[in-house]
Structure formats: C-alpha cells, structure tokens
Amino acid sequence: MVKPKSRLLLLLLVVFSVSTAAVFFVRTALDSCDSRRDEGLLRPAAKESGAERRSPLAFMRSKKVVLVSHELSLSGGPLLLMELAFLLRSVGTQVVWITNQNSIQRDEVTYSLEHKMLDHGVQLLPAKGQEAVDTTVKADLVVLNTAVAGKWLDAVLKEHVPEVLPKILWWIHEMRGHYFKLEFVKHLPFVAGAMIDSHTTAEYWKNRTHERLGIQMPHTFVVHLGNSKELMEVAEDNVARRVLREHVRESLGVRNEDILFAIINSVSRGKGQDLFLHSFYESLQLIKQQKLQVPSMHAVVVGSDMNVQTKFETELRDYVASKGLQDRVHFVNKTLAVAPYLAAIDVLVQNSQARGECFGRITIEAMAFQLPVLGQLLVAPQRSLWMVNSLLHPAGKEGVPLLAKNIVKLATHVEQRLTMGRKGYERVKERFMEHHMADRIAAVLKEVIEKKGPLTFLRLSSVLPSQTPWKQRLPILSRKDLWSHPLICTLD
Ligand SMILES: *[C@@H]1O[C@H](CO)[C@@H](O)[C@H](O)[C@H]1NC(C)=O
Ligand SMILES: *[C@@H]1O[C@H](CO)[C@@H](O)[C@H](O)[C@H]1NC(C)=O
Numbered sequence: 001m002v003k004p005k006s007r008l009l010l011l012l013l014v015v016f017s018v019s020t021a022a023v024f025f026v027r028t029a030l031d032s033c034d035s036r037r038d039e040g041l042l043r044p045a046a047k048e049s050g051a052e053r054r055s056p057l058a059f060m061r062s063k064k065v066v067l068v069s070h071e072l073s074l075s076g077g078p079l080l081l082m083e084l085a086f087l088l089r090s091v092g093t094q095v096v097w098i099t100n101q102n103s104i105q106r107d108e109v110t111y112s113l114e115h116k117m118l119d120h121g122v123q124l125l126p127a128k129g130q131e132a133v134d135t136t137v138k139a140d141l142v143v144l145n146t147a148v149a150g151k152w153l154d155a156v157l158k159e160h161v162p163e164v165l166p167k168i169l170w171w172i173h174e175m176r177g178h179y180f181k182l183e184f185v186k187h188l189p190f191v192a193g194a195m196i197d198s199h200t201t202a203e204y205w206k207n208r209t210h211e212r213l214g215i216q217m218p219h220t221f222v223v224h225l226g227n228s229k230e231l232m233e234v235a236e237d238n239v240a241r242r243v244l245r246e247h248v249r250e251s252l253g254v255r256n257e258d259i260l261f262a263i264i265n266s267v268s269r270g271k272g273q274d275l276f277l278h279s280f281y282e283s284l285q286l287i288k289q290q291k292l293q294v295p296s297m298h299a300v301v302v303g304s305d306m307n308v309q310t311k312f313e314t315e316l317r318d319y320v321a322s323k324g325l326q327d328r329v330h331f332v333n334k335t336l337a338v339a340p341y342l343a344a345i346d347v348l349v350q351n352s353q354a355r356g357e358c359f360g361r362i363t364i365e366a367m368a369f370q371l372p373v374l375g376q377l378l379v380a381p382q383r384s385l386w387m388v389n390s391l392l393h394p395a396g397k398e399g400v401p402l403l404a405k406n407i408v409k410l411a412t413h414v415e416q417r418l419t420m421g422r423k424g425y426e427r428v429k430e431r432f433m434e435h436h437m438a439d440r441i442a443a444v445l446k447e448v449i450e451k452k453g454p455l456t457f458l459r460l461s462s463v464l465p466s467q468t469p470w471k472q473r474l475p476i477l478s479r480k481d482l483w484s485h486p487l488i489c490t491l492d
Contacts, residue, residue, distance in 0.1 A: 056435075056442035061092040063140040063449070068127075070148040072099045072110050074334075076361065077173050081145040082117065083228060084171075087438055089120045096135055100127040100152040128156050136164055141449055144170045144191075147179040153187055165190045169448050170218070173359070175201045180212045192448040194220045195441075197359035221444045225361055226437030227368050227428060234339045235368040241343040248344035252330045254298045259411050261374075262345040264302040264338055264362050265352065267309050272351030272376065273301050273316060275400055281323050282404035283411070294411045300330040302341050338362065342369040346417065347410050350375040351403070353395050364432040367424035372417050374406050389424030 067085055069078050085095050097117055114124060125132050136142055137160055144150060150170075153161050168191035179185070188194065188209065194217055196202040202222050209215050227235075234240050246256070254260050261280065265271035280299045287294055306313050313331075320329045332341070342348075348366040350373055366373055373390040376399065391409065393402040410417050 055087075055091045056439045057087060057091045057093075057445070059442075060088055060445060062094070064094045064096070064135075064138060066096045066098065066136050066139045066142045067145065068098045068100055068142065068149050068152055069145045070099075070151075071101045072113055074109055074113075077146045078113075080173070080225065081143070081171070082113070083434075084143070084441065085117065085122050086120050087434075087441070089122060094123075095121075096123045096125050096139070098125050098127050098132060098152070100149060100156075127152065132156055133158075133160060136160070140167065141445065142168045144168055146171070146173055147184045150184040150187060161187065166192055167448070168192055169444065170194045172196050172201070172205060175204050180208045182213055182215075185209065185213070185215070189215050189218055191218050192451060193444065194218050195223050195444055196220060197225055198222065201359075221447075223437070223440040223444060224432065225359055225364065226432050226434045227364055229434050231339055231365055232368055232433065234343065235370075241369070244340040244343035248340050252298070252300060252332075252344075253327075254300075254330075254344075255296070258296045258298050259294065259347070260298045260300060260345045261347045261349055261407060262300045262302060262341060263349045263351060264341060264366075265350075266303045266334060267301065267305060267313060267316070269312055270353055271303075272353045272395075274312070274319070275353075275397070276349050276351045276403070277301075277316060277319055277325075277329065279400045279403035279407060280329070281325065282400060283407035284325075284328075286404060286408050287411070292408070292412055294408075296328075297407075297411055298328050298330065300332060300341070300345065302332040302335065302338070304331045304333050338365060339369075342366055342371065345371065347371060347407075348373045349403075351399075352376055364428055367421075367428045367432070370418075370421035370425045372410060372420035372424070374403060374410070388427050389420040 065088055067081055069081050072078055085097060088095050117124060125135060133156065136157060142164060144152070153164070157164055165187055168187075170188060170191050170193070172194055173196075194202075194205070196205060199222050202217075202220050206217050206220070209217055234244070249256060249258075249260070252260075263271070263273055263276050265273070267273055277299065280297075284297065286292075287297075301316070304313060317331070320326060335341075342365060348362065348371050350360060350363055352360070353376065363373055363375070367389055371389075375390045375392050377392045377394050391406040393399040393406060
C-alpha cells in the first residue's frame with residue numbers, strides 16, 4: 001500500500017516530469033499586489049480547532065451555484081474558480097461550470113482540467129443553449145469570473161439578464177486598462193456584489209469604472225487568497241521537499257550547496273525577468289569585485305513560452321549568452337506544478353513592473369516554503385505582508401542596482417535568509433491558508449445570498465424602456481439611491 005503522502009509525492013514527481021516535457025502553466029492574471037490587514041468587512045478567521053473544524057461554507061449545502069469562467073486554462077483566474085468549485089463541492093453544493101470561450105481547444109490541458117472537475121462532481125455545461133439559461137435562472141448564486149466573463153450575460157441569457165443580476169457575484173482578479181470596456185462590465189453596477197483580491201485593485205476598479213465609464217461599482221468585498229491544502233501538504237513535508245529539491249536541482253544541473261534564485265511568472269516584459277537577469281549579472285560582478293566568499297550562484301526563470309513571447313524570450317537568452325551566464329541561468333517552460341520549484345530554490349524574486357500584481361499568489365506560496373522574497377516595491381503597496389520576509393527594490397532600471405545588492409546580501413547572509421523565510425511561513429499560517437480564504441469567501445456568499453431576496457424579481461424594463469441605450473441607462477441606474485428605492489425593489 002502506498003500511503004497518501006507518498007502518493008502525493010509520486011504524483012508531483014510525475015506531474016513535474018510531464019510538465020518539463022510538455023508546455024503548460026501560467027499564473028498570469030493573478031500574480032499580484034497587496035495584502036493589507038483585513039480591516040472592516042472581513043474579520044480574520046477564528047483559530048483553527050483541529051481537523052473537525054466545521055466548514056464555514058456549510059450553509060451552502062444543497063444550494064445551486066453556477067460558475068462562469070472566461071476560459072479553461074492553467075492561468076490564475078480559472079484555477080482559482082476551480083478551487084472555489086471544489087470547496088463548494090466539499091460541503092455538498094451543487095456546482096455547475098460554464099466556460100464561455102469561443103473555441104475551446106481540446107488539448108491536454110482542458111481535458112485534464114475537465115476531468116478533475118468531473119471527479120469532484122462538478123457538472124459541466126455548454127456556454128450557450130437553453131440548459132445554460134434554465135440552470136442559471138434557477139440557481140441560488142452565479143459567480144462570474146473576471147471582467148471578460150460579462151460578455152456571456154447578454155449573449156446567452158438575453159431577456160433573463162435582469163432577473164439573474166441580483167444573484168451574481170462578480171469575482172475580479174485583474175488590473176489592466178483594457179478590461180474597462182462597457183461591453184464587458186455594463187452590468188457590473190447591478191450585480192449583488194464584486195469580490196476583488198486586494199484593496200489596491202479594488203481602489204483601482206472603483207476609480208476606473210467611475211472615471212472612464214461613469215458607472216459605479218456594486219458592493220465590493222476584498223478577499224485575499226489562501227494557499228491550497230495540496231500546496232501546504234508539500235510545503236510542510238520535509239521528505240517531500242527534500243526529494244523534490246534534489247530532483248529539480250539535478251534536472252537543472254545545480255548542486256545542493258549552490259544558491260538558487262528564481263523568478264516564477266509567465267515570461268513577459270511586465271513581469272520583469274529581463275531586469276532580474278541584469279541584477280543577477282550585477283550581483284556576480286559585485287561578488288567578484290569585493291572578493292566575497294559565496295557558494296556558486298544560479299538563477300532559474302520558470303514560465304517560459306518561446307511561442308508566445310518569442311522576441312522577449314530571445315532577448316533574454318541573448319543577454320545570458322552575451323554575459324557568458326549559460327551555466328548559471330536556466331529557463332523552464334510554463335508548468336502545471338510550481339511546488340517542485342519552490343522546494344528547490346533558496347530565494348524567490350518578484351519583479352513585476354509598474355502597478356505590479358493584483359495579489360501575487362506566488363508570494364504566499366513561496367512563504368509557505370519558508371523562502372525569503374526579493375520584491376518590487378510597488379508590488380507590495382501594503383507592506384505588512386512583505387516586510388516580514390522581503391527586501392524591496394524599486395521598479396524599472398533604477399531598481400537594478402538595489403536588487404543586485406539584495407541578491408548579494410541574501411547570498412552572503414544565510415541566517416537572515418532563514419529568519420526571513422521562517423517569518424513568512426508564520427504569516428502564511430496566520431492569514432493565508434485555504435481555511436482563511438474559505439472563511440472570507442463564506443462571509444461574502446452569505447451576504448450576497450441573504451441580500452438578494454427582494455431583488456430577485458427586479459425587472460429593469462419596468463424602470464426604463466428596454467430600448468433605452470445602455471449609455472443613457474447607466475448613469476441613472478447606477479445611482480445608489482435608486483437601488484434602495486421601493487419602487488425598484490418591489491416583487492414582480
Ligand atoms: C519548452 O518549450 C519549447 C517551445 O515551446 C519546446 O521546443 C521545448 O522542447 C520545451 N522544453 C521542454 C524541456 O519541454
Ligand atoms: C483614485 O483617484 C484619485 C483622484 O483621481 C487619486 O487621487 C487616487 O490616487 C486614485 N487611486 C487609485 C488607486 O488609482
């Protein structure tokens with residue numbers, strides 16, 4: 001008999017070997033900024049009381065929930081929605097999944113994700129058609145994932161949109177300009193609530209919707225993410241970590257005593273891999289100039305996809321070759337599993353540029369593995385999360401010398417590295433576990449489901465003629481005072 005733990009480890013090794021040979025992975029949209037103290041809305045979770053802890057989502061038993069995703073892929077958004085699906089399934093919720101993608105490529109990735117969902121008892125429905133409409137109209141709750149999923153409402157529900165709006169929770173993970181299109185978000189003011197991963201992103205959305213589109217955000221909940229149970233199991237298993245570390249290092253040609261820095265994001269200029277490599281090179285120069293005694297230093301860039309970012313990827317490789325760093329810098333394709341890499345490295349670098357990330361999930365994942373983080377300053381506008389395990393540097397070229405210094409600092413100060421890592425781990429245990437996320441989400445679902453009551457039968461057409469163009473309706477309908485107006489909230 002194989003014990004569950006060893007089975008998990010075996011599975012990870014298999015996934016690891018497969019993923020290095022195949023393509024996938026991506027945590028694009030989601031890697032992000034922030035983490036402030038949970039203020040206001042959502043109280044920190046109560047202390048965990050052993051294994052029998054009742055799920056905060058228990059009240060969702062036998063409720064019907066429809067999840068609408070803009071795609072089925074290994075990017076951050078869909079993966080999070082899947083995690084929510086499984087959390088809900090674990091308490092007996094009826095969960096229906098809809099992927100609203102024009103042509104879903106039936107590749108290995110979608111196949112395995114669909115399989116995983118079916119295994120968990122999630123029902124899969126085609127995006128279009130009467131069944132999708134009927135199911136949604138009958139559901140207790142509809143979760144739209146990312147702004148783009150908004151396109152599905154008019155396209156599929158048509159005249160049923162108004163009656164569905166009051167039970168929609170809109171989960172938003174992105175912070176980019178091109179999402180602020182009426183085409184995607186015109187219904188946003190009328191849904192029961194929006195759920196956003198960080199305070200910074202929530203602020204940004206509030207500003208942008210107001211200024212660019214003249215619409216108001218609905219009631220908005222900030223819900224920080226948490227690490228999945230699976231990830232924590234590996235992170236807290238010394239044997240698993242050691243085996244994975246040896247395995248990955250061997251595959252890269254890095255020895256156990258070498259120091260390995262990693263940047264784990266989909267490769268693109270916005271994620272700052274180029275500037276990281278410049279800093280890495282500078283740090284080697286510093287070490288040489290100052291004749292410092294440090295173990296051999298390596299860097300690994302996890303998240304390559306030559307087919308997608310050909311120009312940038314080529315630029316990175318050319319840089320590495322021009323500085324003679326081929327033996328020290330390693331590129332790894334996008335992969336399903338980040339855990340093996342987190343087990344193998346010594347320091348995580350988070351160098352997303354400009355506004356950075358909406359939450360930066362890789363950061364809390366690295367913290368689970370007791371890793372120190374070298375982070376771009378703006379990625380962490382709320383420092384409380386980062387200060388415990390991070391050294392920070394500014395964005396852009398100006399950041400390169402400081403990042404280089406920080407790399408040298410962590411390479412030469414083993415004690416500091418370990419202390420930072422330990423503190424990060426403690427922070428994760430306090431605030432960023434799956435059960436914390438479940439508590440936060442449960443509070444939101446409860447509020448949304450309980451609130452929707454009298455609004456369920458709202459007919460927008462009873463307020464304004466349906467032929468009124470959206471542009472004219474929005475400023476009127478998004479006025480908060482109208483929403484509490486008895487005329488509008490009457491049962492139909
Ligand atoms: C990485 O991806 C490239 C192109 O997408 C492919 O040619 C290469 O074989 C992959 N490498 C590994 C180790 O799978
Ligand atoms: C929101 O807008 C105000 C005024 O335009 C500005 O001062 C503030 O910095 C903006 N906040 C964000 C997060 O963009």
